[in-house]
Amino acid sequence: MTTFIIRRLIQTVITIAMLSFVCFYILSLMPGDPVDILASSNPHITSEDVARLKALYGLDKPAYVRYMNWLKTVITGDLGYSRTYKIPVSELIGPRLANTFFLSLAALGLSILVAIPLGIIAALKQGTKFDYVINLGAFAGISVPSFWLGIVLILAFSVWLGMFPAGGTFTIGAGELSGWEFIKDRMKYMTLPVLSLTALQLGSFVRYARSSMIESMRADYIRTARAKGLSRLTVVLGHGFRNALIPLVTVIAISFSFIFSGAIITETVFAYQGVGKLVYDSVIANDFNVAMIAFMISVAMVLVMNLVADILYGYLDPRISYG
Amino acid sequence: MSFQDTEEKSKSMAQMVWEQFKEHRLALISLFIIGLFIIMALGAPFVTKWTGISPDDQNVFSRYLPLMSKSEVSADDTSNRLAASVNTRLHILGTDELGRDVLIRLVYGARISMGIGLVVALISALVGLLIGSLAGVYGGWIDTVLMRVTDSLLSLPLLPILIVFAAVDLNKLPFFASLVENQSQSIFKLVFILCLFSWMTVARLVRGSILSIKEREFILAARTMGASRAEIIITHMVPNILAPLLVAVTLNVGQSILSEAALSFLGLGIQPPIPSWGNMLFNAQEIITQAPLLAIFPGLLILIVVVCFNFVGDGLQNAVDPKALRR
């Protein structure tokens, strides 16, 4: 088990390193760099201006040279400098990461808390009205276009009911809020984005929880356990649920990639200051340093979560051997 | 176990699947609705023929008409030969920002949106099945390499990557440029990009279930009984993998329709004037408080169709599950 983890850990680090080059290369494939973008929007930029700025930003060098330069500075702990905002990436990305983390974790936690019990109950009451209703709701959640849902939520809760602000991260100009007031203020702005993200994730979690629960409840050993006269609750939680967890863990681990990229549209619609929006903006503006760091954090997150999922597999299903 | 046996068994299996499937009422209804939508999508040109309304007919002087309203067709409008004699035209669901009939655009949008959803889901399911089963069945270094590639692709943040790819000029690829040279290029491009990034979940799920079945009693038993690898795969693994695969495919159909809408939201989806539910929704969102119905209709259709696909998948899952058959 330990050698397995160490081997996978090394694989993961190598994958991250390789992906960093892949990301860099893909980004460099996009036409236009920040100077081109500037030049195309300002008729007064001359060819001398373009050449001067490209040399200044180091954009006149080939991609692999730029990648090596980037790698060198990143390894020393300097994340570089945002071309768009003209501030260090670390200053820019820190608070954004925190914001997205709160948002996504809240949504993920809420979805899991709601989805697993709902999925289990639906599985156990398969074919009943309750099951139909849960299924309908789950499918509706999966099927809603995210920006549409966001706009509808804004219309309903901000415009018509006036319960929550239409967008933003916190009240601007409220000054330094202390403890409870601060949390309350942030909650007010987070409610709609969290609701919207939860609705989007909930459906697939319920579905996976339900279908894997049904699956595992049909397994032979469940029947054996029942035949042995174990109580229904023990069978459901001790045997059925434990086996149902295996595919669920995969799905939840995979959904961790949502933490950065899944919130892009939600963050944009609600003008929420998260890293998802930053990723989108930096890609559009070709803000290389920001895009690379954001990509790498997100890539590393997901790979590590996959590793965790695989280890959990082993822990939950002893039949899987790590040869 | 002879070949004849297997054949007979698979025949009866298809029947039993259908029997089982029919028991899932919602799935049956959903299948019916999808059927209706497909007929509607395929029959779109006939609708144009009968009503004389095409999805590109504009009338910029009657924009944003409400439900059941009539527009005047100007006499000098030579391109509307069929309607020229009528003079007025009924718009059951009103008109959009160019005075085009919303209903007919929804009908034509069904072709694009459902087409993209189905094609992407099928291609990615095939790719995912292939890669997932190679990894799961053979294990070893094949598994390691394939799964690291899968993990790598899965770990890339999807939307930004799609944005980057949408920005990269695919026409630089020689086969792509020769493939299509007209308006539908944006459709092919979208399908291509979506396929590139939607097979991984399937691959992982397939591999996961193969791994967990591989060690199960009945496979072990078959192995000890001397069954060949191919036999084991066909008789035992395929039905076992089908269930998660079908769930994943149905989810993928919806996911692809939604991805199309998301990319449209960022201005990277299907290009006008081709209507898709995604770009109709996008076009409507800016004026959602004034003409909410323009956004509600395509949104609702997306919802209905995706929900139906999911129910069908659910029904199929119940039906093909070999343990369900043994009940």
Place this chain on the structure above:
Amino acid sequence: MLLAQSSWGAIQKPTNEVLRIGITQEFENLNPVLMQMMATTIIYKMVNRNLMTMDATPKWIPQLVKSIPSLANKGARIYTENGVKKISANWEILPNAVWGDGTPITGYDVKFAWTVARTPTVSVGEREQYDQIEDIKVDEKNPKKFTFIYKQAKWDFARLGTFYVLPKHLEEEIFNKYSKENEGYAKNSQYTRNPTNPGLYNGPYRVEEIKLGSHLSLIPNEKFYGKKPNIKKIILKLIPNTGTLEANMLSGTIDMVSELGFTFDQALAFDKKIKAEHLPFKINFKEGLTYEHIDLNQENPILKDVRVRKALVYAINRDNLVKALFEGKQKKALHMISPMDPWYTDDPKKITLYPTDKAKAGQLLDEAGWKMGPDGIRVKDGQKLSLPFMTTAGNKTRELVQVYLQKEWKSVGIDIQIKNEPARVFFNETTKKGKYGGMAMYAWISSPENTPRAQLHTANIPNAANGWSGQNYPRWTNPEVDKIIEEIDVTFDPKKRKNLVAKVLKAYTDEVPVIPLYYRAEVSATPVNQSGYQLTGHQFSSSNTIENWNLQ
């Protein structure tokens, strides 16, 4: 909907306590020499003054200086040095003009900004305004006075719209310390490190808080030398999604939407709604200088024929287009110069006009050998008359216009293939490198009396040799026009200049390298009780007169 009505009725009208403005585009730090984004230049004008500015007429007026030097007012003179004609111009900063910390603004600040902007390690976008000046001499006895020596004698020497001033007393030390490092100054400037320092600003407001990518709050600059502003606090909030702008207004999250906000179609629809439901907002429209047009690629064999190009213009009904899609609030364009510009002309003796005439379009196409085919598309030598038509994907107004025009051209037998691309591909690959095959629709942003050198001069056809710079995307060459453009620069008589421009316009409308469509209008939404607000339609935005805004 009843619910909606009741709560909309309760929208609070803002007071002079605070005004919250929504903006849809990103902004940067407010260092004027470094700023490159449109949103930043709008915000910048709330906290800083320029040497000179343009009013809504539009006319150049002095802002930070007493008067604008000219040959006529003897503020400037032409002289010859080593055989080169040069200009020397005298400027004087207003005596009471100070930075937010009370330090007087002097010619030294001007000279410092000029030094910074010309330093190779500083990433200034557009440097021409600084580069044209050879030397700045500050009067030691009265540092408010200074003299510019211009390298060349050009008529527009005193149009310093993007020449900014920096506070030398705060920035010089940093600049000297970090100017050797690439972008060292940008990283360490007080505008980046300590943006709330009042001494960095000299406008009616100063920055209280700035959060990049989110918001900015401004409070009155106590030391401002001009009229005191009425509103006690301005908050600018970034709302990246235009679809939710209106919801933000209706829910009271913001009070106003700046000119970087609503799309035109949205503004029209919202205007109707405001009127129908008596909402406490007002939509402002103002015709602008931005010129929407379609470039016709001269390298396309079909479009090489001037008859085809003319037919394309005759075939479309642009009057209907602006009437139906814009309700007449954006005006049809005749050429690249807007009616707001003193250089504008619509005299049929001076330029060629193209009224809608489908018969004539058909006749021209027939003459060019394009005969009507059985399927309604014209054919010549077995080839269909089909043209690709591109624009920026996701821009709704453009896409609307695009499908409208597609149908118009179809009615004369021209098949149009729409192929749109994201803005970055469209501008950085497609238009620049001439890959758009047929037609490309986009806008030129211009200022009044701006020589169209970048767009029309042969030297500005982007190619590998000039580093793909220049904006002559139609790849149009006309030696006569090139010569006139050179001549305009050194013509000091306004009348003569206008005649030269008319000659350019004649060639432009005769040869049709570009199909003029319309001039874009600026739109914004303000609270109904806001007075003193005026959209300008040009680069010196409404925020330039923010001290007049009043909420009663």
